[in-house]
Amino acid sequence: KNQVEQSPQSLIILEGKNCTLQCNYTVSPFSNLRWYKQDTGRGPVSLTIMTFSENTKSNGRYTATLDADTKQSSLHITASQLSDSASYICVVSDNNAGNMLTFGGGTRLMVKP
Amino acid sequence: DAGVIQSPRHEVTEMGQEVTLRCKPISGHDYLFWYRQTMMRGLELLIYFNNNVPIDDSGMPEDRFSAKMPNASFSTLKIQPSEPRDSAVYFCASSINRGKGQPQHFGDGTRLSIL
Numbered sequence: 697k698n699q700v701e702q703s704p705q706s707l708i709i710l711e712g713k714n715c716t717l718q719c720n721y722t723v724s725p726f727s728n729l730r731w732y733k734q735d736t737g738r739g740p741v742s743l744t745i746m747t748f749s750e751n752t753k754s755n756g757r758y759t760a761t762l763d764a765d766t767k768q769s770s771l772h773i774t775a776s777q778l779s780d781s782a783s784y785i786c787v788v789s790d791n792n793a794g795n796m797l798t799f800g801g802g803t804r805l806m807v808k809p
Numbered sequence: 810d811a812g813v814i815q816s817p818r819h820e821v822t823e824m825g826q827e828v829t830l831r832c833k834p835i836s837g838h839d840y841l842f843w844y845r846q847t848m849m850r851g852l853e854l855l856i857y858f859n860n861n862v863p864i865d866d867s868g869m870p871e872d873r874f875s876a877k878m879p880n881a882s883f884s885t886l887k888i889q890p891s892e893p894r895d896s897a898v899y900f901c902a903s904s905i906n907r908g909k910g911q912p913q914h915f916g917d918g919t920r921l922s923i924l
Contacts, residue, residue: 730912739813739900739915740852785852797913799852 698723700788700800708806713776717803719769719786727789731760731771734783734802743771743784776807811835813916815901821922827889830919832901833882842913843876843886844900852900858884859906891923 700721709715721729728747732740744753746762746769753760757780759772773780786800814833822828834841842857856866861878869876873892878884888895898920902913 737917739902739917741915742912745912797854801851 698788698790698798700786700798702784702786702800702803704803705801706804706806708808709776711776711778711807711809715773715776715805717771717773717784717786717805719771719800721767721769721786721788721798721800723767723788723790723798725791726764726767727791729760729762729769730787730789730797731758731769732785732787734785736782740785773805778807778809781805781807813901813903813914815899815916815919817919818917819920819922821924822891823924824892825890827887828891828895828921828923830886830899830901830921832884832886832916834884834901834903835914836882838903838905838914839881840904840906840913841878841884842902842904843884844902844915846898846900846918855886893923896921896923 703718726748728745730745731743733743734740743758744755744760746753746760748764757774762769783802783804785802787797789797813835816831839860843855844852845855846852853868855868856876857864858878861881874888876886898918900915900918902915904913905911
């Protein structure tokens with residue numbers, strides 16, 4: 697059964713600090729991994745997508761990494777801002793399912809001033 | 810370009826009542842998805858359509874749930890009769906299937922409370 701596990705479940709950091717969110721998956725065959733940001737009361741919005749051959753991808757202060765061998769991904773947030781407070785969801789797609797996705801439970805990040 | 814539009818944003822109703830959630834996907838998107846999100850279970854896929862045709866409804870919890878897509882610009886998710894355990898946020902998403910790299914675009918959801 698395809699599974700995506702995220703850690704930590706929740707995280708509190710001070711504004712300006714960096715943080716790293718983790719995602720482990722058992723999805724096969726792997727197609728791509730996407731990180732979504734979900735603000736409170738809003739739908740998820742895609743931050744980055746990573747395919748099998750990509751190790752690192754950046755989107756502003758967000759940097760995602762992928763290790764396809766260990767089936768792990770991380771999302772690093774640099775110089776956090778209050779607007780980074782949100783849930784971050786790791787989503788993995790397999791080649792068999794096309795647009796079908798396996799969702800992680802998310803990490804709830806709170807950035808405090 | 811307008812995103813995925815869902816209505817209503819909030820719905821509070823008594824158990825046993827019929828509930829209808831509505832979704833307008835992004836123009837040109839040929840896939841439409843309905844999800845349910847709860848604290849306990851996270852995001853769960855209920856059903857998805859391709860070119861207005863239901864492809865996989867295995868996530869629909871029971872016969873009380875039904876979904877339709879009469880045309881490319883409109884879909885509904887209906888619960889009849891509703892129960893308190895149906896309380897959740899329901900999301901609609903749409904995407905273009907031009908390979909594996911296309912993201913799903915989510916609406917802002919309908920927060921449903923069944924009393």
